[in-house]
Amino acid sequence: MFLVAINVGGVVASDQPSGAEGKTTRTTIERGLGEDKEEAKLAMAAKKEEMRRGPWMEQEDLQLVRFVRLFGERRWDYLAEVSGLNRSGKSCRLRWVNYLHPGLRHGRMTPEEEHLVLELHAKWGNRWSRIARCLPGRTDNEIKNYWRTRMRKKAQERRMSTSSSPSPSTSSSNISSSANEPPPELAMKKRDGTESVAVGSSLALGFGTNEGVMAYSMDQIWDEIAASDRVSGLSTEEHKDGARSVASPVWEHCSASPWRVDDEEFEMPTPTDGLIVSSNS
DNA sequence: AACGTGAGCAACCGCACTATT
DNA sequence: CAATAGTGCGGTTGCTCACGT
Incomplete structure (x- = not known):
């Protein structure tokens, strides 16, 4: 556990060439560049090469905090450029x-949070x-x-328990035999309402032998776990949009909280004095 | 003490969506 | 209205460290 009080100030932006990252997405690269496409791609790749990557140094953090306070949490490319962070x-x-x-919590999840x-x-x-x-205070990355x-733990436990039985097939038995056509509950809802499939992914866990490998995606495992959770007492109902829901007093509390969900903005509590970043790790 | 292994987590990638020009 | 820029998000990767052997 460490506690860092960041004193914003005194960090001077260097004027080293930075270059904001060009749009790396297909959208821009392929739509906007016409005949210079390849050249632009190369230039972009070269710029990317120059970018610093990997773990952040304390000095970089200080610098970033300073410039975020100056410019706000927007225009990240611009901010990255003027801050000289490279x-x-x-x-x-x-x-x-x-x-x-500010306001982030680090360290272990509490039982309440886990629930x-x-x-x-x-x-x-x-x-x-x-x-x-x-x-509040938890990030999507952290929760993920x-x-x-x-x-992973659950999957391992499950593998242990099923290794004694010849077939990995399960109680819920909704694992499609067709690799190309996953069961509907494995289809992810996109924001536009269309469905996509969480494809294979390196997370797929191999069950069984190579011949007739039972490729077990995390989604499948999650689904099974959800099923077993259902058995163990959580009441789950299917949503019309395909998502599963649980009737929960906790959720009622959540939706009534100032931490708005859905498409509405929410605000993090901001400390009045400086920035406190704490971590248990 | 040295080594292997796995959990935890920070960071990156690529796609999709939204805002701006 | 189309093109472009900016942002958000889910998935994935790879590093570090604790722990067991």
């Missing part, structure tokens, strides 16, 4: 949102940011990591 705007934003933002995550995940699925809004870790 980081991409994206990277700066991520660092701020996941680590430097809430379980319930909200049952309700919304992998909508981490949405879930995070119900856990927590969930992954928990699921």
Whole structure:
């Protein structure tokens, strides 16, 4: 556990060439550049090469905090450029949102938080940011990591318990035999309402042998766990949008909280004096 | 003490959506 | 209205450290 009080000030922006990260998405690269596409791609790649990556130094954190206070939590590319951090705007934003933002809590989840995550995940699925809004001080990344870790453990336990039986098939038995057509509950809802499928992913856990490997995606495991949770007492109902929900007093509390969910803005409590970043790790 | 392993977590990537020009 | 820039989000990767052997 460490506690860092960041004194904003005294950090001078260097004027080293920075270059905001160009849009790296297909949208821009492929739509906007016409014949110079390849050149632009190369230039962009070169710029990206120059960008600093990897873990942030304390000095960088200080600098970022200072410039965020100056310019606000917007225009990350611009902020990255003028701050002289030689980081991409994206990277700066991520660092701020996941680590430097005042009011963030680090360290172990409390049992209450764990319970809430379980319930909200049952309700919304992998909508981490949405879930995070119900856990003040927790980030989507943190919750996502927590969930992954928990699921990994569960998966292992499950593998142990099923290894004695010849077939990994399960009680819920909703694992499609067709790799191309996952069961509907594995389809992820996109924001536009269309469905996509959480594809394979490196998380897929191999069960059984190579011949006839039972590729077990995390989604499938989650689904099974949800099913077993249902058995163990959580009442789950199917939402019309495909998400599962749990009737929960905790959720009622959550929706009544100032931490708004859905598309509404929410505000983090901001400390009045300086920035306090604490961590248990 | 040295090594291997796995959990935890920070950071990155790529896509999609939204805002701006 | 289309093109572009900016932002948000979910998924993934890889590093670090604690722990067991």
